[in-house]
Amino acid sequence: xxxxxxxxxxxxxxxxxxxxxxxxxxxxxxxxxxxxxxxxxxxxxxxxxxxxxxxxxxxxxxxxxxxxxxxxxxxxxxxxxxxxxxxxxxxxxxxxxxxxxxxxxxxxxxxxxxxxxxxxxxxxxxxxxxxxxxxxxxxxxxxxxxxxxxxxxxxxxxxxxxxxxxxxxxxxxxxxxxxxxxxxxxxxxxxxxxxxxxxxxxxxxxxxxxxxxxxxxxxxxxxxxxxxxxxxxxxxxxxxxxxxxxxxxxxxxxxxxxxxxxxxxxxxxxxxxxxxxxxxxxxxxxxxxxxxxxxxxxxxxxxxxxxxxxxxxxxxxxxxxxxxxxxxxxxxxxxxxxxxxxxxxxxxxxxxxxxxxxxxxxxxxxxxxxxxxxxxxxxxxxxxxxxxxxxxxxxxxxxxxxxxxxxxxxxxxxxxxxxxxxxxxxxxxxxxxxxxxxxxxxxxxxxxxxxxxxxxxxxxxxxxxxxxxxxxxxxxxxxxxxxxxxxxxxxxxxxxxxxxxxxxxxxxxxxxxxxxxxxxxxxxxxxxxxxxxxxxxxxxxxxxxxxxxxxxxxxxxxxxxxxxxxxxxxxxxxxxxxxxxxxxxxxxxxxxxxxxxxxxxxxxxxxxxxxxxxxxxxxxxxxxxxxxxxxxxxxxxxxxxxxxxxxx
Ligand SMILES: CC1=C(/C=C/C(C)=C/C=C/C(C)=C/C=O)C(C)(C)CCC1
Ligand SMILES: [Fe+2]
Numbered sequence: 247x248x249x250x251x252x253x254x255x256x257x258x259x260x261x262x263x264x265x266x267x268x269x270x271x272x273x274x275x276x277x278x279x280x281x282x283x284x285x286x287x288x289x290x291x292x293x294x295x296x297x298x299x300x301x302x303x304x305x306x307x308x309x310x311x312x313x314x315x316x317x318x319x320x321x322x323x324x325x326x327x328x329x330x331x332x333x334x335x336x337x338x339x340x341x342x343x344x345x346x347x348x349x350x351x352x353x354x355x356x357x358x359x360x361x362x363x364x365x366x367x368x369x370x371x372x373x374x375x376x377x378x379x380x381x382x383x384x385x386x387x388x389x390x391x392x393x394x395x396x397x398x399x400x401x402x403x404x405x406x407x408x409x410x411x412x413x414x415x416x417x418x419x420x421x422x423x424x425x426x427x428x429x430x431x432x433x434x435x436x437x438x439x440x441x442x443x444x445x446x447x448x449x450x451x452x453x454x455x456x457x458x459x460x461x462x463x464x465x466x467x468x469x470x471x472x473x474x475x476x477x478x479x480x481x482x483x484x485x486x487x488x489x490x491x492x493x494x495x496x497x498x499x500x501x502x503x504x505x506x507x508x509x510x511x512x513x514x515x516x517x518x519x520x521x522x523x524x525x526x527x528x529x530x531x532x533x534x535x536x537x538x539x540x541x542x543x544x545x546x547x548x549x550x551x552x553x554x555x556x557x558x559x560x561x562x563x564x565x566x567x568x569x570x571x572x573x574x575x576x577x578x579x580x581x582x583x584x585x586x587x588x589x590x591x592x593x594x595x596x597x598x599x600x601x602x603x604x605x606x607x608x609x610x611x612x613x614x615x616x617x618x619x620x621x622x623x624x625x626x627x628x629x630x631x632x633x634x635x636x637x638x639x640x641x642x643x644x645x646x647x648x649x650x651x652x653x654x655x656x657x658x659x660x661x662x663x664x665x666x667x668x669x670x671x672x673x674x675x676x677x678x679x680x681x682x683x684x685x686x687x688x689x690x691x692x693x694x695x696x697x698x699x700x701x702x703x704x705x706x707x708x709x710x711x712x713x714x715x716x717x718x719x720x721x722x723x724x725x726x727x728x729x730x731x732x733x734x735x736x737x738x739x740x741x742x743x744x745x746x747x748x749x750x751x752x753x754x755x756x757x758x759x760x761x762x763x764x765x766x767x768x769x770x771x772x773x774x775x776x777x778x779x780x781x782x783x784x785x786x787x788x789x790x791x792x793x794x795x796x797x798x799x800x801x802x803x804x805x806x807x808x809x810x811x812x813x814x815x816x817x818x819x820x821x822x823x824x825x826x827x828x829x830x831x832x833x834x835x836x837x838x839x840x841x842x843x844x845x846x847x848x849x850x851x852x853x854x855x856x857x858x859x860x861x862x863x864x865x866x867x868x869x870x871x872x873x874x875x876x877x878x879x880x881x882x883x884x885x886x887x888x889x890x891x892x893x894x
Contacts (some may be wrong), residue, residue, distance in 0.1 A: 265641050266720035267318040270813050271779070271804045271821075273848050274305040274321065279585050281340040281437055283327060288836035290330060291798060291825065293786055295337050296855025298436045299800045299823060300327040301781065303847020304411040304421055307345065307354055311894075317368035318639035318720075319848070322351045323411030323423055326844045328804070329436035332855075333608055339823075339838045346410045346423050347440035347868040352402040353395050355870055359890035364391050364409060365427075369640030369848055372568040372633075376613040381561060387893050394889065401871040405442060412476040414848040415678075417487045419508035419862035421853060422451060422478075426492065426538065426760045428676055429461050431473045435858045440478065440868040445472065446504050446524060453863040461491060461502060462524055471500060471525060476849075477539040477601070482694050488542045490549065491525065494534045494558055499549060500525040501586045501689070519728050526607050528585045530579060533557055536568060541605035541625045542583065543697050548588070548666075550627055551578040554633055555595045568859045570633030572596055572647050578675075580623050580666050592666050592673045595747050598630040603661065603703045603732075604688035604696055621669050622676060626703060626731055628687050629662040629680070632656040638721065656747055661686045661703060680750040681734040682769055684759065686727060688782035688849070695794055701732040702795045704783050704828070707771070709756045722779040726799060727763065727833050729766035741754055745797075771799060772799075777806040779846065785828055797827040798835060800852055802844045819843045 253665035266272065301862055304321025323346035325881050331338045350364050370376055373617040388407075395404040408428020413431075415422050421431035422444055432441035432449035441451040445462070448455020462472030469727045470493045478489035485506035492499055503523040528549055533556035541548035553574025581589040593740040603626040612619050634657060637644045667674040685707050691700035706723040737743045752769060754762075759769045772782055783799040791797060801824055808819035821844040827833040 248535060253401055254658075260643050264718070265312065265316050266313055267639060267641065268309070268316050270720070270809055271806065271815055271819070271843060272720055272762055273815060273845065274307075275343070275842060275845060276310055277677070277842055278324075278343050278345060279341060281331075281342045281426055282841050284328070284341050284838050284840055286339055286608065286836060286838045287413070288825070288834065289340065290836050290838075291786075292623055293331045293789055293854075294825070295799070296330060296332050296858065297786075297853055298327050298329040298423070299784070299850060299852045300325050300414050300435070300438070301802060301847055301850030302411060302414045304625065305333070305345070305845060307351060307365055307377065309359055310477060311440065314362050315367040315369040315373070315640065317372075319412070320363065320367050320369070321361075321366070321411055321681070322346070322354070323348065323409050323425065323431075324847075325414065325423065325433060325438045326351075326842070326847070327438055328435060328838055331436075339840075341865070342436065342438050343839075344438040345843070346433065348408060348410050348428075349402060349404040349406050350396075350407070350409055350433065351549070352868070352870060353391075353400070353404050355888055356401045357887075359887050360391075361894045364404070365409065367640065368568065368636070369642055372566050372636050372640060373642050374566055374645050375564065375642075378561065378564070381567065386552070391890070391893065393680045394886060397886075399886060408473075411818060413478075414851050415478055415480065416481050416851065416853045416857050417478070418485065418506040419860055420444060420452075421861070423479065424474060424476045426476050426536075427473055429474050430478070431889055433859060434864060434867065435853055441866075442868060444811075451864060451866045451868065453865045455862065459524075461525065467495060469495065470494065475537065475539060479540075479542050479663070479696070481494075481542075481544070483694055485546065488547065490537070492535060492634060493539050497527040498531040498534055499528040499530060499537065501525070501528055501549075503584070508860070509786045521584055523584065528581075528586045528589060529592055530580065533559070536776075538600045539602050541602040541627065542607040543607045543623060545583055545607045545609070546580055546605070546623045547583050547586070547622055548602070548623065549581075549615045550602075551577040551579060551591070554598055568636065570598065570636070572632065573792060578625075578664065578666065578670070590668070590673050592675050594675055594678060598633050598635075599627045600630070600635075601687065601689055602627040603698045604691050605703070606700070608697055619699075621667075623666045623668060625664045626681075626689070627662055627664065627665070628689055628705070629658070629660055631658045634660070635721075641718065645743060652870045657684045658844070659687055659729075660750065661689065661705070661729055662665060663731070663738060673748070678714055678746050679737065679744045681729060681736050681738065682752040682759075683733060683750050683754065684727065684756045684769070688704050688723075688730070690782070692785050692787055692794055692797070694787060699728060700794070702828075703729045703731050703732075704785055704799060706780065706782060709773070723781060723821070724774045724779055725760075725775075726772040726783050726801065726831070727793065728770045728772075728828065733768040772826055772831045774803065777808065778803055780824070781844075781846060783826070783852055784850050784852050793829070795828045797828050800824070800850070802840075802847075802850075803828070803837075804843060805847070
């Protein structure tokens with residue numbers, strides 16, 4: 247029997263929403279399910295037993311006004327997971343999806359008077375056509391609603407404004423949902439209940455943990471200094487968590503490192519002893535930036551200072567708060583992992599980088615001293631030649647670039663190789679070129695190989711996408727790609743035609759790569775069948791793997807034959823979780839048939855059995871509180887409701 251609980255606030259949806267990221271399989275799901283047994287076909291590898299695949303993404307709970315400004319990266323965080331429960335016969339996959347009970351979600355659900363989400367849409371913040379007054383209005387509406395939530399009579403105060411809808415990671419006994427506008431939020435596995443905000447020492451609601459001030463520290467802007475990158479990284483050797491925090495005031499970026507203590511691990515060598523660092527300032531950044539991700543190797547960290555600003559000061563300058571300056575520069579700040587004060591800046595052409603794939607050091611032993619030294623730091627990242635995706639994902643016309651220098655590169659989103667020279671003076675970038683001409687995003691590697699020798703980078707592509715042409719249509723993923731970075735980097739370093747910045751090693755299109763039947767091709771594409779679309783794939787290694795890519799890719803897949811004539815999903819549309827052979831990038835080893843559909847979302851991860859068993863104990867979980875209405879407050883409550891309805 248399926249136990250179906252309809253979201254507490256089901257809102258009617260008209261069928262012809264014109265926003266591409268609110269329709270089809272981007273439209274939010276209305277149902278949440280507790281762990282629900284699923285049927286499956288094919289095989290489920292033993293390596294998945296006892297583990298869980300979880301994917302995060304926005305699922306706006308306030309979705310009444312379909313004509314509102316909306317963006318793919320907005321919306322209340324919802325986790326969708328498949329847990330591979332061990333049974334006597336083997337395994338039983340179970341599907342679960344739950345909202346993350348953030349302050350914003352709880353406040354929305356208890357008030358129910360709002361037609362639009364509490365937070366402004368990224369679409370409004372980035373739209374050059376939005377008037378100054380409109381931007382100021384949406385920001386003040388949010389501030390006002392936050393203040394209202396903290397006055398008497400409110401059952402849920404909004405203390406943090408993150409929807410926790412972007413990433414999901416596991417560190418030190420905690421599964422953490424992430425988003426740039428707040429600290430990480432702890433959730434339980436496998437049932438995906440919300441525990442509480444994590445401050446680098448403990449999470450609200452958990453038993454144990456450490457006491458004392460965490461991310462953000464004390465003081466008035468502490469609430470902002472705890473905002474954490476969507477993509478903190480865990481060192482596969484030391485299990486340290488490395489992350490940074492972006493704020494609107496100088497020095498704009500802080501950096502933290504959290505050791506793993508559950509259970510305490512024995513450091514491999516004294517040098518690798520984990521150190522705690524909380525909110526160390528990063529010097530050299532001159533304005534507020536949208537910094538989604540960063541790079542970190544075993545020895546070095548790379549902060550990206552790109553011309554994509556997220557800065558209230560922009561409003562005063564007559565620009566949208568979220569603004570891309572094609573005339574600007576991209577700067578990469580490289581520093582020894584424990585010493586942000588030693589940051590060296592490497593400057594290059596303007597670009598956008600949302601995600602890095604891997605970062606690693608080239609080291610040697612210095613003869614004189616016998617010490618290990620780093621000659622170069624290398625990074626693979628998805629480089630975009632413009633911010634088009636930020637506009638396209640909000641259904642906003644992409645503003646034209648008005649001068650030639652910036653438009654000499656066509657619209658691209660490619661996997662790039664950067665090599666930063668640490669030995670010579672002058673902060674030189676030795677190499678910067680694309681490995682392949684195909685569009686490539688949502689990069690990841692085998693977790694064990696990250697920060698070091700990872701050879702294969704997995705990611706998403708599309709056989710026909712450019713962002714310029716995409717207004718009114720969403721970009722969807724119909725190809726998963728595996729790139730042998732080692733081979734392509736070697737080729738690029740040799741080939742004199744691969745010039746800095748704009749050069750590209752493998753110039754084939756996706757179709758040309760698919761047509762190749764070379765078994766040692768450095769690029770392999772898993773093409774989805776017609777009408778099928780995938781999401782970010784995550785790699786799980788085989789136990790006694792023969793090669794780095796000996797394992798599987800997990801991804802949710804949706805068959806768009808389940809759309810009606812208006813392009814909307816049938817009410818009973820369903821998704822599947824596919825288990826794909828990462829070695830041949832052809833065979834679908836197994837498919838788990840899910841009871842409902844899973845929207846096209848953002849990032850996912852696989853958490854293995856050992857980690858799930860090893861979660862830190864939890865004392866309380868978050869839940870919806872029903873508002874107590876007593877006589878004294880009822881007049882005030884009526885006034886509040888009136889104000890909320892007025893604000894819409
Ligand atoms: C080029 C390209 C894509 C680009 C995606 C991008 C640029 C995604 C950015 C995501 C972010 C910033 C997520 C936040 O967590 C798609 C859609 C995969 C389709 C295939 C081609
Ligand atoms: Fe991301």
